Amino acid sequence: MPRELVNLLSNLKEPESIDYVEKSLGRGVDPLQLLEQAREGMKIVGEKYADEKYFIPDLIFSGEILKGVVDKLKPHLKKKEETSPLGKVVLGTVAGDIHDIGKNLVVFMLDASGFEVLDLGVDVPVEKFVNAIKETGSRVIGLSGFLTLAFQSMKQTVDAIKEAGLHDVKIMIGGGQIDERVRSFSGADAYGKDAMEAVKLVKGWIGG
Amino acid sequence: MEEKKAELSAEQKQDELFQRWLEPKDPEGNNLTFKNSGAEKLYRERITRIKDAIQLKKLPDRVPVCPLPSMFPAFYSGISLQEAMYDYDKCCAAWKKYVLDFEPDAHMGCAAPGSGKFFEILDYKLYAWPGHGVSPEHSYQCIEGEYMMADEYDELIHDPSHFFNNIYLPRVFGSLDPFKMLPFLPGILEMYGVAFNFIPYGLPPVQTALKALMEAGSEALKWAGAVGGFDGEMAALGFPQIIGGFTKAPFDTLGDTLRGTKGIMLDMYRQPDKLLQALEVITPLMIKMGVGAAKMNGKPIIFMPLHKGADGFLSDDQFKKFYWPTFRKVIVGLIEEGCVPFPAAEGGYNSRLSVIKDVPKGKTVWMFDKTDMANAKEILGNTACILGNMPLSILNLGTPDDVREYARKLIDDAAEGGGYIMANGAFFDNVKAENLKAMVDFTKEYGVYK
Numbered sequence: 001m002p003r004e005l006v007n008l009l010s011n012l013k014e015p016e017s018i019d020y021v022e023k024s025l026g027r028g029v030d031p032l033q034l035l036e037q038a039r040e041g042m043k044i045v046g047e048k049y050a051d052e053k054y055f056i057p058d059l060i061f062s063g064e065i066l067k068g069v070v071d072k073l074k075p076h077l078k079k080k081e082e083t084s085p086l087g088k089v090v091l092g093t094v095a096g097d098i099h100d101i102g103k104n105l106v107v108f109m110l111d112a113s114g115f116e117v118l119d120l121g122v123d124v125p126v127e128k129f130v131n132a133i134k135e136t137g138s139r140v141i142g143l144s145g146f147l148t149l150a151f152q153s154m155k156q157t158v159d160a161i162k163e164a165g166l167h168d169v170k171i172m173i174g175g176g177q178i179d180e181r182v183r184s185f186s187g188a189d190a191y192g193k194d195a196m197e198a199v200k201l202v203k204g205w206i207g208g
Numbered sequence: 209m210e211e212k213k214a215e216l217s218a219e220q221k222q223d224e225l226f227q228r229w230l231e232p233k234d235p236e237g238n239n240l241t242f243k244n245s246g247a248e249k250l251y252r253e254r255i256t257r258i259k260d261a262i263q264l265k266k267l268p269d270r271v272p273v274c275p276l277p278s279m280f281p282a283f284y285s286g287i288s289l290q291e292a293m294y295d296y297d298k299c300c301a302a303w304k305k306y307v308l309d310f311e312p313d314a315h316m317g318c319a320a321p322g323s324g325k326f327f328e329i330l331d332y333k334l335y336a337w338p339g340h341g342v343s344p345e346h347s348y349q350c351i352e353g354e355y356m357m358a359d360e361y362d363e364l365i366h367d368p369s370h371f372f373n374n375i376y377l378p379r380v381f382g383s384l385d386p387f388k389m390l391p392f393l394p395g396i397l398e399m400y401g402v403a404f405n406f407i408p409y410g411l412p413p414v415q416t417a418l419k420a421l422m423e424a425g426s427e428a429l430k431w432a433g434a435v436g437g438f439d440g441e442m443a444a445l446g447f448p449q450i451i452g453g454f455t456k457a458p459f460d461t462l463g464d465t466l467r468g469t470k471g472i473m474l475d476m477y478r479q480p481d482k483l484l485q486a487l488e489v490i491t492p493l494m495i496k497m498g499v500g501a502a503k504m505n506g507k508p509i510i511f512m513p514l515h516k517g518a519d520g521f522l523s524d525d526q527f528k529k530f531y532w533p534t535f536r537k538v539i540v541g542l543i544e545e546g547c548v549p550f551p552a553a554e555g556g557y558n559s560r561l562s563v564i565k566d567v568p569k570g571k572t573v574w575m576f577d578k579t580d581m582a583n584a585k586e587i588l589g590n591t592a593c594i595l596g597n598m599p600l601s602i603l604n605l606g607t608p609d610d611v612r613e614y615a616r617k618l619i620d621d622a623a624e625g626g627g628y629i630m631a632n633g634a635f636f637d638n639v640k641a642e643n644l645k646a647m648v649d650f651t652k653e654y655g656v657y658k
Contacts, residue, residue, distance in 0.1 A: 055523045057473035098349045181601040
C-alpha cells in the first residue's frame with residue numbers, strides 16, 4: 001500500500017491530503033485503497049496522541065481532515081465498505097450532564113483503535129444505555145460525566161444494567177472528577193483517567 | 209488626584225484595594241455598620257489572613273479556609289436550583305445559611321445562580337438552565353457552539369464593540385436578534401445626515417428588542433440589589449466576600465463561548481495569525497473588565513476561570529504560543545492596577561507550573577484542582593499563593609476522616625511558610641455537609657502557624 005496519504009494525514013497536512021486524494025482519484029486509484037491509507041493515518045494520529053506528541057487540537061484537526069478526505073471518496077465508493085471492527089463499545093455522557101469533550105475524545109481514540117463505537121450523546125437516560133446494550137449485544141460500556149451529579153447518574157446506570165441481568169457487560173467510567181472512589185461508589189468495573197486508558201481497558205476486555 | 213494615582217506603584221494600588229475591602233461601605237457610601245465589634249474584628253482578621261497568604265510577606269496566623277461552592281448552598285438548604293434562580297429571597301436565605309453554618313474565612317457571594325427571569329426576558333441561548341433545558345434540580349450548563357464564525361475574525365479585530373453589539377448579542381440572546389440592524393456608530397458625525405443613522409431605532413423589531421432590554425435591566429437591578437444586599441449583610445456579620453470581579457484568559461474568551469472548543473482548535477491550524485491577532489485585541493478588554501470591577505466593588509481579587517490551557521488540552525508549544533502570552537498580559541495588566549488575579553485551573557496544571565511561574569511575586573492566587581500540590585508549592589511557592597485541591601470525590605463520597613486525612617497532607621505539602629489557602633479543587637454542587645464542615649474545622653485547628 002502506498003504511504004503518501006498515511007503520511008500527509010498523520011502529519012496533519014490538510015490541503016495536501018485533499019489535493020492528493022483528488023489527484024489520485026483522477027488517476028484512477030482505487031478509493032478503497034485511499035480509505036485504507038486514511039484509516040492507517042488516523043491510527044498513527046491516535047498513537048501520537050497516546051505518546052503525548054499530539055494533543056486535543058491535533059486530534060480535532062485530524063478528524064476534520066479525515067472528514068474532507070471521506071467526502072471526496074464517498075461518491076466513488078460503490079457500496080458501504082465492509083469493515084471488521086474489533087468489537088462494539090457503547091458510550092455516552094450520563095443523565096443530567098451535557099459535557100461532551102471528554103466523551104468525544106474516548107470515541108475518537110476507540111474508533112482510531114479499530115473498535116466500533118455507538119455514541120449515545122449527552123444527558124443519556126439510564127434506559128437508553130440498557131436498551132443500547134441489549135440491541136447491540138455490546139459487552140463494553142463507557143459512562144462519561146464532568147459534574148458531581150454524574151456520580152449518582154453513573155451509579156444509577158450501573159445499577160440498572162445489573163438489574164436488567166446484563167452481568168457480563170464491563171462498565172468503565174471517566175471524566176474530570178472521576179477517580180477510584182467514584183468507581184467504587186458507582187459499582188463500575190474500572191475507571192480511566194484519560195482516553196488512552198479507556199482504549200487499554202477495552203482492549204483488555206474484548207481484545208484487539 | 210489623577211496625578212497622585214499615576215504615581216502609585218502596583219504595590220500601593222494593591223494595598224489601597226485591600227484597604228477598601230477592609231473598610232466596607234453601605235449602599236449610601238458610608239462606613240458599614242457591623243453587627244458588633246466582634247463581627248468587625250473577625251471581618252478584618254479574615255481578610256488580613258487571606259491578604260497575608262497572598263502577599264507572601266507576612267506569615268498568616270493560620271491557613272485561611274475558603275470553600276468555593278457552586279450551587280452547594282441550594283442543595284444544603286433544600287431548595288431547588290430553579291428556586292435559587294427565580295426566588296431571590298430564597299436564594300439569599302440559602303446562601304446565608306451556608307455562610308453562617310460553615311463560617312468560612314471568605315465566601316463568594318450569592319450571585320452564582322443568577323437571575324432566571326432575566327435570562328428568560330432576553331431568551332438566553334448560551335446556557336441551558338433549570339426548567340430551560342435542564343431539570344429543576346440540576347445546575348445550568350453551557351451549550352457549546354460557534355457563536356462567532358470562522359470567517360468573522362476581522363469583524364472582531366477591527367471593531368470589537370460592533371462585533372459584540374451587532375453580531376454576538378443577537379446570537380446569544382433571542383430577544384436581541386434585531387440588534388443585527390443597529391447602526392454603525394462612527395457614522396454619526398457633523399450635521400448632514402445624522403438622522404439617517406437613527407432609522408434602525410424606529411423599526412418595530414428594534415423597538416421591541418429595546419423594550420426587552422429595559423425590562424431585563426430592571427430585573428438585573430432587582431437581582432443585583434438582592435445579591436449586593438447579601439454581601440453587605442454578611443460583611444456586617446463578619447464574613448467578607450472574596451470576589452472583586454471576573455475576567456478570563458483571552459484564549460478561553462474566544463474558545464469557550466465565541467468560537468467554541470472545536471472552532472478555536474481548528475483556527476490554530478487554519479488561521480493561526482488571525483487567532484493570535486484576535487487574542488491581542490481582546491487582551492486589553494479583559495484587563496479593563498477586571499480592573500473596572502475591582503475598582504467599582506472595592507475588592508482586589510479578580511476571578512479567572514481557566515479551561516483550555518489545562519494539561520492535555522494543549523501541547524507545551526501550543527500553550528506557550530497561543531494561551532500563555534495574552535493570559536500573562538492580562539495577569540500583569542491586572543496587577544499593575546492593584547488587582548490580585550485569581551486564576552482557577554480546572555483539571556491538571558502540572559505541565560504549566562514552570563511557565564506560569566513568570567509573574568510578579570506575591571500578587572496572584574492560583575486555584576488548583578488535580579495539580580500535584582507539593583510540586584506546585586516547590587515551583588510556585590516563592591512566587592504565588594496556591595489554593596484548593598481538596599477532591600470533589602472525597603467531599604462528595606468520602607467520610608469526615610477521609611477529608612481530615614487529605615487536608616492534613618495538603619497543609620503539610622502546601623502550607624509551610626504561608627502561601628496556601630484551603631479549598632476544594634473544583635466548584636461543587638452537592639457534597640456531604642459533614643465533609644465540608646470537617647474541611648473547614650480541621651483547617652482552623654491544624655492550620656494554625658506556630
